[in-house]
Amino acid sequence: MDPKSTRIGWIGTGVMGRSMCGHLMDAGYRATVFNRTVGKTDDLVARGATLAGSPREVAEQSDVVFTIVGFPSDVRSVIIDGDDCVLAGCRSGITIVDMTTSQPSLAEEIAEQAAKLGVISIDAPVSGGDTGAKNAALSIMIGGDTSAVESVRPLFDLMGKTVVHQGGPGRGQHTKMVNQTLIASGMIAVCEGLLYAHKAGLDIPTVLQSVSSGAAGSWSLSNLAPRMVDGDFDPGFFVEHFIKDMGIALDEAARMHLSLPGLALAHQFYQAVAAQGHSKDGTQSLLLALAKMNNINWS
Incomplete structure (x- = not known):
């Protein structure tokens, strides 16, 4: 997870996502961002992020893709459904980290579909609200393969103070x-x-x-x-x-x-x-x- 070689993708730049992605950029990571309301990416783009036209484009330009959107239906749409979803743009070895609060069963489904493509999927919902996001003081609750989680931990540590691996897929949710x-x-x-x-x-x-x-x-x-x-x-x-x-x-x-x-x-x-x-x-x-x-x- 060297900032010089690891490219970050970020989907969902709302109340919390904007600050969370900003912390990674502050640490030197290059970011590609997407949000349905394009104006919500303006701050990050002004700081050097690349604006993508779809979740698929984010995945095509990233090594680790973070998502934090609204509802389980949004998670499904962004990550696994349709020609413009994240998985459609993934190559083997990419890591997807969904930080939306969503259904445990959906996290398990995403992990299963990702594994078929050689892609790693982690569920990592957070607590702490806008204040925790701004202050990089979130509690991050993680589900996924142990080695995969440990490889991404340096990125989690830039966003949260309490970072705990809870077990396999869905356990974070x-x-x-x-x-x-x-x-x-x-x-x-x-x-x-x-x-x-x-x-x-x-x-x-x-x-x-x-x-x-x-x-x-x-x-x-x-x-x-x-x-x-x-x-x-x-x-x-x-x-x-x-x-x-x-x-x-x-x-x-x-x-x-x-x-x-x-x-x-x-x-x-x-x-x-x-x-x-x-x-x-x-x-x-x-x-x-x-x-x-x-x-x-x-x-």
């Missing part, structure tokens, strides 16, 4: 489902705590100072609660993507005959958030839906 299940119910608690503090007439920043360093502390409380207090509901992670993730986790749980009522409740709450017009806002906009239920005007 399963681990991300655990992550999303933990976050889902925790976000309800954060929002309800803030509403309680508001209703009780407390000074919320002072309350956060007290509770965030104790047993109630969490990443969401430390990073998203201050945004809510400031009325900042811009996306570090989109509501519509979180709904997608919870749906995948619930589907996997059903397949394993596992009941997760807390996750199901959070999923329903977030459906209400989307119905109120916040699907493109950040996950912290759950506060707005719960405030509306309580006839509280949050400002």
